[in-house]
Amino acid sequence: AHTPHSCLSISPSSLSVDIQGLQRQIEELSSFSDSPAPTVTRILYSEKDVLARRYIKSLMAQAGLSVREDSIGNIFGRWIGTEAALPAVATGSHIDAIPYSGKYDGIIGVLGAIEAINVLKRTDLQPKRSLEVIMFTSEEPTRFGISCLGSRLLAGSQELAHALKQVVDGQNITFLEAAQFAGYAIHQEDLTSIFLRKDDYFSFVELHIEQGPILENEGIPIGIVTAIAAPASITVDFEGNGGHAGAVLMPSRNDAGLAAAELALAVEKHAMDSGSLDTVGTVGVLELHPGAINSIPSKAHIEIDTRDIDEERRNIVVNEIHQSAIRIAEKRGVKLSKFKIVNQDPPALSSNQIISTMEDAAKQLNLSYNLMISRAYHDSLFMARITPMGMIFIPCYKGYSHKPEEYASPENIVNGVKMLALTMANLSSE
Amino acid sequence: AHTPHSCLSISPSSLSVDIQGLQRQIEELSSFSDSPAPTVTRILYSEKDVLARRYIKSLMAQAGLSVREDSIGNIFGRWIGTEAALPAVATGSHIDAIPYSGKYDGIIGVLGAIEAINVLKRTDLQPKRSLEVIMFTSEEPTRFGISCLGSRLLAGSQELAHALKQVVDGQNITFLEAAQFAGYAIHQEDLTSIFLRKDDYFSFVELHIEQGPILENEGIPIGIVTAIAAPASITVDFEGNGGHAGAVLMPSRNDAGLAAAELALAVEKHAMDSGSLDTVGTVGVLELHPGAINSIPSKAHIEIDTRDIDEERRNIVVNEIHQSAIRIAEKRGVKLSKFKIVNQDPPALSSNQIISTMEDAAKQLNLSYNLMISRAYHDSLFMARITPMGMIFIPCYKGYSHKPEEYASPENIVNGVKMLALTMANLSSE
Ligand SMILES: [Mn+2]
Ligand SMILES: [Mn+2]
Ligand SMILES: [Mn+2]
Ligand SMILES: [Mn+2]
Incomplete structure (x- = not known):
């Protein structure tokens, strides 16, 4: 049921975004990176991540927010409302960045959210409900193979709380040790x-770049997300006898690397054969052991990501990948020593009430919008488990993301920040 | 023409090998490793390589050899003969070890050769020609992608001398910087x-484990190598647009990793379709960039090794791999940004005279032997360019090599060392 919001506490024309300041912050944040500009690499609990976290807390403090940090480093900056006991209106995103990626993924939803608070503070708004900006820990799965680690735990995943006691990164550092390195005594x-x-x-509303080309292609400044596609992550290990690349004849081999190559191609085939364009499957990690030109691979490790807006169809693909892995291992005489579904999350639907609030905000700002699906996952996927959720997309250059060419124009960022500010102000008054 | 060696200066029964001492040396050398036992990892010019080199020089000195080292770290230990001006009889091999490999590959031909000298010194032999043990720098291509770096340069490769001025390792360290780190002011x-x-x-004679299963399977203690198979190494890079694993739909992708996977399978197919069991093809290195589970690979790097005892047939396979790489790049819309034949060496034949000398030694020692082909390459491949060459193989467990299960029994090592000692003594007297 759609409730129109006629009793606005602020007028759209009173919203002014400090886009130069925001762009300076985007540049400054991108400098906390373990790879050279224009690439960005910011891995959970690394030294650069610690510096970036300090920077976010200082911006929250400058915005007059009261800052708290939980014991895995989710950071919360709250503008306390006039009815402080009411449930708050939250927004937020992440600032971690996969290796060699860009400056906008997640960032717009953190720096842009702090600026949305600044925008509202420059009006005469006194929010009824508190407004809160959240910076989530480790949306990206880079270090521990777990996506949306912070929001997933906030949303009450017992499974994750259990897994975090044992999980290690590629250097055999435990999650708890890594967190301690970053100053969290968990x-x-x-x-x-x-x-x-x-x-x-x-309610929870996230601002994010689209990470796809639709808005730019259609010349539409705002996307209002109605659902987030369901991701599954799979880790696969094959093992064979290895041996000398010169001495072991072809019929005597059981090459773990070729099994992995075959499975990577099978992932592509199963995703393409699903019957829907909405199914995707990717092998982003493929590692060979020992990894020498004159050595037959004795171990291969691959990591598979598959997603769909239809959970059942995606689960069929996961099962087909499993069957292929078994069949390839049998055919090649290698051992399928691991086939682990790391996560297999259900999709999330946005709240109809928040969708309406976002649509009203777009109309008040004279911005056209698309109702659309998010094919990438976000912290919103998990926040939706505990509170009504919505997402605002802005266009990004050619739909690029997870690479240094990722870009959102100042105009589009301004529109996104205004959309977020107005949506939060309206939700706050309910 | 076969000249029988009837005028032996030493009798086979006077040869006694200190196998306990030799086994202790094998264990001690294996402890200079960057990976935990039982694996061995000893990369060119690493700290562990520097320690291992020092150990070899000390063993040479203890054996009474006069030691010299050239400016890239080839190490020469010479027992000066009674006619010191005559060309010397040399033996030798390598002590570098690819990641996570074993204790015997190359090692037997260095430590065993020093022990062969000790064996001869314990007789009353006064060699006419000088006898020399060589430890070659970087037989394995691990660090700079160049196999048999030391012997290739000793054998006069102008191309290598040129390449070494510019080559860098995976950390962008130049060959000259790495050599300086190890103490060579080249x-x-x-x-x-x-x-x-x-x-x-x-003449040059190398003692080596077979790295194949034939001798063990047939219960034959000695292999006499008549030819060394011809290796070719190829480096291939593919580049695509990459992007977000959730947001880019399957038909819009040009995944560099899948191009690499397809080429790896094509290498296997071309090797198997050559018409001969003697053709082998291996993809031992496959690296994806950026290497994150939720990122479509934008770059893939693969390294291919292909070998044959027939050079022409191997070159046909190299060409077929090239055609496949071009076809895959076109089909997938990725860029074939590199297809580089790093080396494409001709096979080498052993000297008939040295083969005869080795056969005579085996007969004198009452050891049965096979005449056989080496499918792995060795420093002998390059020494053959400047001097008559021969190789002695001993059996190794299941033919394993380039992995920690690599093993040669004490009995087989004793036989190999005696074969080498007697062969060198006989060649020295010519
Ligand atoms: Mn991301
Ligand atoms: Mn993101
Ligand atoms: Mn080797
Ligand atoms: Mn070797």
């Missing part, structure tokens, strides 16, 4: 204490 | 001064 027994309660928030 | 202009002359040696 203990195993604390992990469930991070969980949020279902009545902590009234 | 300058660009010195590289050709390392070349040996064709009359420096009278």
Whole structure:
């Protein structure tokens, strides 16, 4: 049911975004990177991540927010409302960046959200509900293979709380050790204490670049997300006898690397054969051991990502990939030593009420919009488990993301920040 | 023409090998490793390589050899003969070890050769020609992608002398910087001064584990190598647009990793379709960039090794791989940004005279032997360019090599060392 918001506390024309300041912040944040500009690499709990976190907290403090940080480093900056006991209106995103990526993924939803607060503070708004900006820990799965680690834990994943006690990164550093390196004195027994309660928030709205080409191609400045596609992640290991690349004849081999190559091509085939354009499957990681030109691979490790807006269709693809892995291992005489579904999350639907609020905001700002699906996942996917959720997309250059060419124009960022500010102000008054 | 060696200066029964001492040396050398036991990883000019080199020089000195080292770290230990001006009889092999490999590949031909000298010193032999043990720098291509770097340069490769001025490793460290790290003050202009002359040696004989299963399967203690198969190494890079694993739909992708996977399978097919069991093709290195589970690979790097005892047939396979790479790049819309034949060496034949000398030694020692082909390459492949060459193989467990299960029994090592000692003594007297 759509409730029109006629009783606005602020007028759209009073919203002014400091886009130069925001662009300077985007540049400054991108300098906390383990790879050279224009690429960005910012891995969970690295030194650069620690510096970037400090920078975000300082911006929150400058915006007059009261800042708290939980024991895995989710950061919360709150503008306390006139009815502080009511559930708050939250927004937020992530600032971690996969290796050699860009400056906008996640960032717009953190720096842009702090600026949206600044925008509202420059009006005479006194929010009824508190407004809160959240910077989530580790949306990207780079270090521990777990996507949306922070929001997933906030949303109450017992499975994750359990897994985090044991998980290690590629250097065999445990999650708890890594967190300690970054200054978080987390203990195993604390992990469930991070969980949020279902009545902590009234709503959650995330601002993000589209990471696809639709808005740019159609010349539409705003996307209003109605659903987030369902991702699954799979880790596969094959093992063979290896041996000398000169001495072992072809019929005597069981090459783990070729099994991995075959499975990578099978992932592509199963995704393409699903019957829908909405199914995607990707092998982004493929590692050979020992990794020498004159050595037959004795181990291969691959990581598979597959997604769909239809959970059942995606699960069929996951199963087909599993069958292919078994068949390839049998055919090649290699051992399928691991086939692990790391996560297999259901899709999330946006709240109809928040969709309406976003549509009203777009109309008040005279911005055309598309109702659309998010094929990438976001922290919103998990926040939707505990509070009504919505997302605002802005166009990005050629739909590029996860690479240094990622870009959003100042005009589009201004539109996104205004959309977020107005949507939050309206939600705050309900 | 076969000249029988009836005028032996030593009797086979006077040869006694200190196998306990030799096994202790094998264990000690294996401890200079960058990976945990039982694996061995010893990369050119690493700290562990520097320690291992020092150990080899100390063993040479203990054996009473006069030691010299050239400016890239080929190490020469010479027992000066009674006619010191005559070309010497040389033996030798390598001690570098690819990542996560074993204790015997190359090692037997260095430590075993020093022990062969000790065996001869324990007899009353006064060699006419000088006897020399060579430890070659970087037989394995691990660090700079160049196999048999030391012997190739000794054998006068102008192409290599040129390439070494510019080549860099995976960390962008130049060959010259890496050599300096290891204590070799090499300058660009010195590289050709390392070349040996064709009359420096009278002959070269290398002792090595078979790295294949034939001798063990047939219960034969000695292999006498008649030819070394011809290796070719190829480096291939593919480049595509990459992008977000969720947001870019399958038909819009040009995934560099899948191009690499397809080429790896094509390498296998071309090797198997050559018409001969002697053709092998291997993809031991396959690296994806950026290497994140939720990122479509924008770059893929693969390294291919293909070999045959028939050079022409191998070159046909190299050409077929090239055609496949072009076809795959076209089909997938990726860029074939590199297809580089790093080396494409001709096979080498052993000297008939040295084969005869080795056969005589086996008969004198009452050891049965196979005449056989080496499918792995060795420093002998390059020494054959400047001096008559021969190789002695001993059996190894299941034919394993380039992995930690690599093993040669004490009995087989004793046989190999005696074969080498007797062969060198006989060649020395000619
Ligand atoms: Mn991302
Ligand atoms: Mn993101
Ligand atoms: Mn080797
Ligand atoms: Mn070797």
